[in-house]
Amino acid sequence: MALIRAVRGMKDILPPESERWQWVETTAREVFRLYGYRELRLPLLERTELFARSIGTDTDIVAKEMYTFIDRHGDSVTLRPEATAQVVRAFLENRLEKGAGVKKYFLMGPMFRYERPQKGRYRQFYQINCEALGSDAPELDAEVILMLWEILGRLKLSNLRLLVNSLGCPECQEDFKAKLKLFLFSREGWCPDCLRRREVNPLRVLDCKSQTCRELLKTAPVLKDSLCEACSRHYSRVLTLLEQFGIDFEEQPRLVRGLDYYTRTAFEVTAAALGAQDAVAGGGRYNGLIRELGGPDLPGFGFAIGEDRLLEVLPEAEGRSADQSVFLAALGRSALERCLTLVQELRGAGLAAEMDFDGRSLKAQMSLADRLGARWVAILGDRELAAGEIVVRDMKSGSQESIRIMELKSALKNLAAAEEGN
Numbered sequence: 001m002a003l004i005r006a007v008r009g010m011k012d013i014l015p016p017e018s019e020r021w022q023w024v025e026t027t028a029r030e031v032f033r034l035y036g037y038r039e040l041r042l043p044l045l046e047r048t049e050l051f052a053r054s055i056g057t058d059t060d061i062v063a064k065e066m067y068t069f070i071d072r073h074g075d076s077v078t079l080r081p082e083a084t085a086q087v088v089r090a091f092l093e094n095r096l097e098k099g100a101g102v103k104k105y106f107l108m109g110p111m112f113r114y115e116r117p118q119k120g121r122y123r124q125f126y127q128i129n130c131e132a133l134g135s136d137a138p139e140l141d142a143e144v145i146l147m148l149w150e151i152l153g154r155l156k157l158s159n160l161r162l163l164v165n166s167l168g169c170p171e172c173q174e175d176f177k178a179k180l181k182l183f184l185f186s187r188e189g190w191c192p193d194c195l196r197r198r199e200v201n202p203l204r205v206l207d208c209k210s211q212t213c214r215e216l217l218k219t220a221p222v223l224k225d226s227l228c229e230a231c232s233r234h235y236s237r238v239l240t241l242l243e244q245f246g247i248d249f250e251e252q253p254r255l256v257r258g259l260d261y262y263t264r265t266a267f268e269v270t271a272a273a274l275g276a277q278d279a280v281a282g283g284g285r286y287n288g289l290i291r292e293l294g295g296p297d298l299p300g301f302g303f304a305i306g307e308d309r310l311l312e313v314l315p316e317a318e319g320r321s322a323d324q325s326v327f328l329a330a331l332g333r334s335a336l337e338r339c340l341t342l343v344q345e346l347r348g349a350g351l352a353a354e355m356d357f358d359g360r361s362l363k364a365q366m367s368l369a370d371r372l373g374a375r376w377v378a379i380l381g382d383r384e385l386a387a388g389e390i391v392v393r394d395m396k397s398g399s400q401e402s403i404r405i406m407e408l409k410s411a412l413k414n415l416a417a418a419e420e421g422n
């Protein structure tokens with residue numbers, strides 16, 4: 001019978017790679033803790049309307065990429081293509097806006113976009129999201145970017161570029177859209193999508209992937225020239241703070257991001273090694289979103305790391321756990337019985353331990369231990385059992401010695417601790 005395969009654009013994450021994912025997530029969690037962010041776990045399905053209203057109906061995400069279907073009750077639901085909108089939804093629904101201070105959340109998990117799959121682009125991909133709600137201070141923008149930098153630094157990622165721009169407030173955007181529209185109508189050769197976009201949502205043209213449009217856009221006006229005084233001040237303060245904290249950035253006057261909700265600061269982190277899909281993370285400020293979704297007029301700022309892409313540029317050696325597991329090789333029925341208790345005792349002492357129940361030969365058990373990556377093998381035959389002894393073999397050096405069974409636990413703990421200290 002033909003094997004059933006995974007859905008196109010969706011992949012399995014297997015060990016040992018899954019251990020690197022765990023390491024990335026643990027590292028991010030630790031940094032989030034230091035900065036006061038707490039975890040939200042939200043549903044994968046939301047009402048379609050949530051995304052249409054927040055991300056924007058002319059964006060690629062909403063227009064072409066959502067996994068939307070009608071459920072059995074006749075409601076239109078969508079697998080989340082991103083998390084910011086649903087964080088705001090949950091924030092409002094659960095009345096989290098109450099009380100003073102910035103509300104800080106992180107969220108990790110899969111997102112779904114029906115894009116053409118290629119390297120670094122999947123239909124189910126994973127994001128590490130961070131959202132800070134309730135302050136318009138430029139210090140918050142800088143701090144969140146600093147925190148992202150801390151995460152990426154702890155993960156030993158290098159050769160990253162931080163691209164920054166300001167998209168201004170709705171007034172700046174009105175002024176800019178008027179200038180941009182003039183420019184867009186003064187040139188020929190736009191792709192069919194952009195011919196439509198220049199009428200309804202000219203900012204989206206700046207995000208077009210078509211080569212000809214990109215070429216034409218090289219002389220387009222830039223947002224920075226349309227910023228009002230307050231937005232201009234906000235932007236310079238963010239840049240000054242980034243400089244002050246020693247973060248290298250590049251101003252990217254044409255960066256608009258692929259979602260409509262951004263205001264003021266917008267940024268992306270790219271890694272050249274990724275090729276065409278080079279954004280590892282992206283984010284920015286969304287001051288109108290909470291109100292747009294029916295809440296109070298509260299500002300917000302956040303980012304999402306694309307975990308799949310991050311893992312693709314993570315140095316090979318990072319995040320691999322040093323294996324310190326023990327394999328108990330039992331030879332004979334009574335040795336097996338003894339090992340059943342021993343293996344539990346080792347686990348109880350915090351050591352990863354396994355054994356074979358199938359009565360294989362010593363040779364077969366040794367090769368099994370090798371395949372499992374055991375650091376030590378403890379061999380127990382009937383003769384050793386009668387003498388109260390067990391042989392411990394170091395799988396790295398190949399050396400082995402006989403010790404008292406009673407001392408196995410403490411001996412292995414000492415060996416593991418000594419190795420950890422190295």
Ligand code: HAM
Pocket residue numbers: 081082083084113115120121122123124125126127129130131258259279280281282283284285301302303304305306307308309
């Ligand atoms: P985004 O730029 O659409 O922003 O996605 C963030 C990151 O998710 C991208 O930089 C990329 O690394 C990854 N990503 C996006 N699409 C794919 C894909 N098809 N396959 C693999 N990775 C992908 C947002 O989603 C915003 N919600 C970020 C944000 C949070 N802004 C404010 N707060």
